[in-house]
Amino acid sequence: DAGVTQSPTHLIKTRGQQVTLRCSPKSGHDTVSWYQQALGQGPQFIFQYYEEEERQRGNFPDRFSGHQFPNYSSELNVNALLLGDSALYLCASSLVTGAYNEQFFGPGTRLTVL
Amino acid sequence: SQQGEEDPQALSIQEGENATMNCSYKTSINNLQWYRQNSGRGLVHLILIRSNEREKHSGRLRVTLDTSKKSSSLLITASRAADTASYFCAPLSGSARQLTFGSGTQLTVLP
Numbered sequence: 001d002a003g004v005t006q007s008p009t010h011l012i013k014t015r016g017q018q019v020t021l022r023c024s025p026k027s028g029h030d031t032v033s034w035y036q037q038a039l040g041q042g043p044q045f046i047f048q049y050y051e052e053e054e055r056q057r058g059n060f061p062d063r064f065s066g067h068q069f070p071n072y073s074s075e076l077n078v079n080a081l082l083l084g085d086s087a088l089y090l091c092a093s094s095l096v097t098g099a100y101n102e103q104f105f106g107p108g109t110r111l112t113v114l
Numbered sequence: 115s116q117q118g119e120e121d122p123q124a125l126s127i128q129e130g131e132n133a134t135m136n137c138s139y140k141t142s143i144n145n146l147q148w149y150r151q152n153s154g155r156g157l158v159h160l161i162l163i164r165s166n167e168r169e170k171h172s173g174r175l176r177v178t179l180d181t182s183k184k185s186s187s188l189l190i191t192a193s194r195a196a197d198t199a200s201y202f203c204a205p206l207s208g209s210a211r212q213l214t215f216g217s218g219t220q221l222t223v224l225p
Contacts, residue, residue, distance in 0.1 A: 045212040058212065101213075106156050
């Protein structure tokens with residue numbers, strides 16, 4: 001049973017560039033959430049996708065956008081990168097019908113913006 | 115959604131000792147979840163306790179919930195070096211679907 005996978009593992013970009021991160025949910029899951037984790041902090045919720053639509057969003061600017069595909073995989077796009085976007089980006093999957101919203105996390109993508 | 119606040123921020127113990135960390139929250143919850151994160155990696159779900167439960171066990175883990183005090187505690191018994199990690203709580207209220215984390219408790223287990 002494959003868990004949540006993310007790619008790439010590490011990424012280095014420069015300010016102003018754009019980046020796309022990818023996530024495949026745990027088998028059987030239909031909901032994908034994205035989190036940003038700065039060094040020494042807890043993960044912060046970016047948004048959640050279900051049925052290919054953004055259903056909930058945290059306090060992040062429009063530079064952060066996403067997409068969910070029919071196979072439930074998801075992408076996170078960040079435009080006009082800032083130094084402050086350097087962080088670990090975590091993807092989590094869950095089942096919309098799950099009673100308790102237990103989420104399964106991937107290993108993350110470490111983004112460094114120079 | 116609401117954020118849990120973990121306490122202490124850092125905890126250092128010897129292998130074999132017990133480790134206790136606490137979580138406080140502000141409003142009523144449906145359930146509260148604990149997660150572990152090894153350095154720079156993804157979070158691992160440890161245990162979920164529902165609002166109508168007071169205590170739950172899973173292996174060496176024991177979680178308690180006191181809804182009157184709006185607090186939870188996670189006890190790790192007979193700690194091992196492999197337990198070294200950050201621990202986060204996530205209280206869930208109402209129809210909230212996203213998890214909201216505090217800064218966590220950094221546990222170091224010394225061999």
